[in-house]
Each structure stands twice: as C-alpha cells, then as structure tokens.
Amino acid sequence: MKTLKRMAPKVGFVSLGCPKALVDSERILTRLRAEGYEVAASYAAADLVIVNTCGFIDSAVDESLDAIGEALAENGKVIVTGCLGAQPQKILDRHPQVLKITGPQRYEEVMASVHEHLPPLHEPFLDLIPAQGIKLTPRHYAYLKISEGCNHRCSFCIIPSFRGDLVSRPVAEVLREAENLVRAGVKEILVVSQDTSAYGVDLKYAAQPWRGADRRARFFDLCAALGELGVWIRLHYVYPYPHVDQVIELMAANKILPYLDIPFQHASARILKLMKRPAAAENTLERIAAWRRVAPDITIRSTFIVGFPGETDQDFAELMDWLRIAQLDRVGCFEYSPIEGASANALVEKSVPDEVKHERREQFMELSAQISAARLAQKIGRKMRVLVDKIQGSDAIARSPSDAPEIDGTVKIRKAKGLSVGDWADVQIIKAGAYDLEAKIESP
Numbered sequence: 001m002k003t004l005k006r007m008a009p010k011v012g013f014v015s016l017g018c019p020k021a022l023v024d025s026e027r028i029l030t031r032l033r034a035e036g037y038e039v040a041a042s043y044a045a046a047d048l049v050i051v052n053t054c055g056f057i058d059s060a061v062d063e064s065l066d067a068i069g070e071a072l073a074e075n076g077k078v079i080v081t082g083c084l085g086a087q088p089q090k091i092l093d094r095h096p097q098v099l100k101i102t103g104p105q106r107y108e109e110v111m112a113s114v115h116e117h118l119p120p121l122h123e124p125f126l127d128l129i130p131a132q133g134i135k136l137t138p139r140h141y142a143y144l145k146i147s148e149g150c151n152h153r154c155s156f157c158i159i160p161s162f163r164g165d166l167v168s169r170p171v172a173e174v175l176r177e178a179e180n181l182v183r184a185g186v187k188e189i190l191v192v193s194q195d196t197s198a199y200g201v202d203l204k205y206a207a208q209p210w211r212g213a214d215r216r217a218r219f220f221d222l223c224a225a226l227g228e229l230g231v232w233i234r235l236h237y238v239y240p241y242p243h244v245d246q247v248i249e250l251m252a253a254n255k256i257l258p259y260l261d262i263p264f265q266h267a268s269a270r271i272l273k274l275m276k277r278p279a280a281a282e283n284t285l286e287r288i289a290a291w292r293r294v295a296p297d298i299t300i301r302s303t304f305i306v307g308f309p310g311e312t313d314q315d316f317a318e319l320m321d322w323l324r325i326a327q328l329d330r331v332g333c334f335e336y337s338p339i340e341g342a343s344a345n346a347l348v349e350k351s352v353p354d355e356v357k358h359e360r361r362e363q364f365m366e367l368s369a370q371i372s373a374a375r376l377a378q379k380i381g382r383k384m385r386v387l388v389d390k391i392q393g394s395d396a397i398a399r400s401p402s403d404a405p406e407i408d409g410t411v412k413i414r415k416a417k418g419l420s421v422g423d424w425a426d427v428q429i430i431k432a433g434a435y436d437l438e439a440k441i442e443s444p
C-alpha cells in the first residue's frame with residue numbers, strides 16, 4: 001500500500017545581530033523543528049521567512065531594514081522579530097507589508113504568527129529535535145545564554161527598555177543545556193548575557209541539584225560547574241566587580257579559559273559616570289594587575305566608545321594612558337552615535353564633532369594594535385592547544401584560548417594535513433602579526 005506523505009512546511013530564517021540574538025534565533029528554530037517545520041536554505045524554497053533583526057546602532061538598523069526588504073522581494077511572506085522589532089514604526093514606515101512584528105525574546109508571539117500564516121503539520125515530529133536544540137554556530141562551539149535583560153541603565157543603551165530587568169535562567173536548566181551541548185560534540189561553550197557577572201542576583205542565588213550536589217545560581221558556582229564539563233568555557237560580558245576575582249582562580253587552575261570579555265567602554269571616571277556604567281567606581285587598573293598576578297596567561301578583551309558627549313581632550317588622554325598601562329590584549333572601539341530613546345541624547349549640546357571622534361578612534365586603535373602586536377610577539381616559541389575552525393588549502397585556521405570566534409584573532413597552522421574542522425591541535429607558535437598568529441603542528 002502506498003503511504004501518502006504530506007510535505008513539511010518550510011520556513012526561511014535570517015539571523016542578524018549579536019550572539020544574544022543568535023541564541024534567540026536558535027530557540028525559535030528549535031521550536032519550529034519541534035513542531036515539524038523544516039528550515040529552508042533559500043528564499044525560493046521557503047513558504048515564509050522570519051528575519052531576526054538588530055537595532056543597536058544606526059548601521060545595524062539599516063542592515064536589518066535591507067534584510068527585511070530583500071526577504072519581501074524574494075519571498076513575500078515575512079515575520080520580523082528581534083531588537084528592531086521593539087520599534088515597529090521604523091519597520092512599518094519602510095515595509096508596511098510585513099506579516100507581523102515582535103520584539104526580542106517573543107518566541108511565543110513569533111510561533112503564534114507562524115501558525116497563523118503557515119499552519120504546522122498535524123503531528124509534530126517531536127523526535128526530529130536533537131536534545132541540544134538547533135545550533136546556528138559550527139558544530140564545535142556554541143553560545144550559552146544564562147540570563148535575559150539587565151538591571152543597569154547605561155545612558156547610551158536602550159536594551160533594558162525592551163529586554164527588561166535581569167531574569168536569570170535556573171542553574172540546573174543552564175547546566176543541562178551545557179551538558180547536552182557537550183554530548184552533541186561541542187568543544188567550546190561561550191557564556192553570554194547582558195551582564196554575566198550578575199547571574200542569579202534576581203533568583204537570590206537559588207540552589208538546585210546537578211550531578212548529585214546542590215549548585216547555586218551564582219556567577220562563581222556556575223563557572224565552577226561548567227568547568228567540570230571538560231570543554232573550553234569562555235566568559236563574555238563580565239563587569240569588574242570584586243566577586244569576579246574568585247573566578248580568576250578557576251582560570252589559574254585551568255578549569256575555565258583564562259579569558260575575560262569586559263566592556264570597559266571608557267577609563268575617565270567623569271565619562272563613566274555620565275555613561276552610568278556598572279562598577280564605574282572600581283579601580284580597574286589595580287584589578288587587572290591583580291588578575292594577571294593570579295592568572296598570568298589571562299587574555300582580557302574589551303570594547304570602548306570614543307566621542308561620548310562631553311568627552312574632552314583630557315578625558316581622551318586619560319583613556320589612552322589607561323590603555324598604555326592596562327595593556328589589554330584585544331580591543332574594539334566605536335565612535336559614539338546616539339540611539340533613539342537613550343538618555344545620553346539629553347547631552348546633545350556637549351556632542352563631540354565627527355572628525356574629532358574619528359581622529360580619537362584612529363589614535364586609540366593604533367595604540368591598541370601596537371599593544372596587541374607586542375603581546376602576541378611574546379608568544380613566539382610557545383606551545384599551546386588550539387581548536388580548528390576552518391581548512392584553507394593545506395593550512396588550518398584555528399583559535400587559541402585567547403581568541404573568541406568572530407571577534408578576536410586566529411592561529412594559522414601551516415601544513416595542517418590530517419586536521420579537520422572541530423579538531424584540537426597541539427601547536428608551536430612560529431610567527432606573530434598585529435592580531436593573528438602562525439604555528440606549526442606539534443602533534444595532531
């Protein structure tokens with residue numbers, strides 16, 4: 001007897017923005033797959049397209065609006081979600097024909113809209129969904145989102161206005177997800193949130209059992225538990241609060257990667273106060289020096305904003321002096337640009353001219369490139385374990401413990417025959433540039 005098989009409805013997905021948005025995309029894709037939808041590889045093959053947008057700065061808004069326009073032109077049925085969705089009028093002004101607009105983390109609303117415009121198959125293929133969910137990253141690394149929202153109110157940022165206050169995920173749920181990822185072959189977990197060091201504050205650090213012991217929903221306890229999984233654990237979006245010091249000891253003991261991504265944003269106390277930054281009163285130089293004493297191999301990455309309203313030559317000179325002393329390994333720098341709805345817009349009469357912002361950014365990046373080159377040169381001759389991301393001809397492009405994917409440098413392994421994507425390799429560094437390293441194989 002011939003069995004009639006209904007075709008699964010197909011959804012196209014465009015994911016823009018930061019790792020936190022990527023995690024939102026993964027959750028929606030996981031739900032779609034759980035309900036029997038297939039993910040289409042092209043606009044033409046899709047019955048409907050979801051665009052997960054970013055709305056953080058003007059260029060991201062433009063990119064998101066262009067992506068929506070492209071999906072409409074190529075497919076016609078488009079649901080918009082993500083950060084730009086928090087400002088629906090901006091989308092409707094350019095693209096009034098979109099089917100639905102929702103803000104970030106509105107998984108239920110996205111799914112309800114998908115059901116309305118593209119009903120699911122009658123029987124959900126629950127068994128199609130792998131335990132670790134759907135990953136958009138390569139198989140060997142994955143982002144782990146531990147909380148949503150943020151209790152701070154930085155004056156240049158509007159994230160709390162649409163993501164709300166901090167809501168941490170229960171500790172056992174986070175650890176189970178991490179375990180599933182490792183079982184699925186993930187070798188590096190990147191911990192993300194808006195404020196990783198604040199994890200669990202809203203839960204009053206509630207404990208839950210995991211692997212036979214009570215674990216508290218607390219930054220240190222979570223890092224210690226993740227460190228038991230035997231894979232690389234990399235921390236992003238940490239603030240320099242005193243309780244972070246304890247986690248440096250886990251790094252020194254090789255439990256988690258000696259890597260901290262701390263968005264310092266500035267060094268002038270006056271500007272940090274105007275920015276309303278968390279931990280603005282901490283003596284960050286002292287703290288960095290103390291961390292390096294405990295974990296000499298620690299890599300510190302950060303981002304900065306130059307040209308914030310009211311930033312004087314003196315403030316900028318303070319920032320440059322700070323960087324000279326801090327010797328940060330990895331640095332990104334943005335010229336300040338106002339974001340609709342941010343409280344810093346009230347400082348408009350203190351705006352810094354564009355050419356000054358530009359000049360300051362160039363000077364800042366020049367200094368950071370010199371620091372990076374000098375620090376990388378010290379690694380020549382050293383042996384280290386790296387993780388392979390790509391194969392390029394006879395070379396492999398890998399990352400060391402100092403390199404987060406997409407934002408940091410790489411280690412190019414010459415004559416990497418036999419290596420595949422996702423492999424560990426033990427290498428010796430033979431050459432250093434401003435941001436990247438070259439290595440030869442020690443043992444496959």
Ligand code: SF4
Pocket residue numbers: 150151152153154157158159160194195278
């Ligand atoms: S810490 Fe500041 S910049 Fe980061 S999400 Fe919270 S308010 Fe925005």
